[in-house]
């Protein structure tokens with residue numbers, strides 16, 4: 001997409017607040033505390049005319065895994081190719097660093113991307129690699145996410161969760 005600039009740099013406090021606010025409005029992601037967002041190391045951000053328009057991060061876990069995290073495009077910028085561009089940047093980073101990639105999503109645009117990039121699609125949580133299952137449990141232990149999970153219970157979700165994996169050597 002023309003006019004979109006992507007950079008790799010950690011979130012500023014102001015950007016983390018925007019991301020958190022935007023995620024709070026999305027029924028499909030539970031979210032992250034500000035502290036977690038500010039701690040993310042490998043962050044990709046998109047700007048249009050210097051305006052912060054979206055982001056995603058590669059969160060490394062286990063020996064050689066990374067999870068696409070905090071993937072969000074600001075509401076009025078969606079559907080214009082920004083998410084696709086951010087994804088591509090994060091994907092290339094993970095491949096270069098020889099990390100296996102893991103994605104969990106129920107968002108239709110994200111599922112579209114997973115299929116386009118030929119991820120292995122897994123529909124049962126228990127069929128995921130052990131490293132992913134362990135990390136999921138660690139991730140779930142969070143007061144912030146428990147509160148958000150309960151707050152979002154009445155929100156209409158886009159569909160069922162889909163898990164996507166891409167092994168570094170595939």
Ligand SMILES: CC(C)(COP(=O)(O)OP(=O)(O)OC[C@H]1O[C@@H](n2cnc3c(N)ncnc32)[C@H](O)[C@@H]1OP(=O)(O)O)[C@@H](O)C(=O)NCCC(=O)NCCS
Nearest residue numbers: 028071072073078079080081082083084105107108109112
């Ligand atoms: C997921 C998200 C980041 C995608 O960003 P985006 O800028 O809207 O995505 P793009 O416009 O680049 O579209 C990416 C692909 O999804 C498709 N797509 C976009 N919106 C779609 C929709 N509502 N339904 C189905 N497919 C859609 C596009 O056609 C494109 O596919 P293509 O490359 O084959 O044309 C954005 O929708 C978002 O912030 N959603 C809320 C948060 C969320 O659920 N994040 C995912 C967490 S895993």
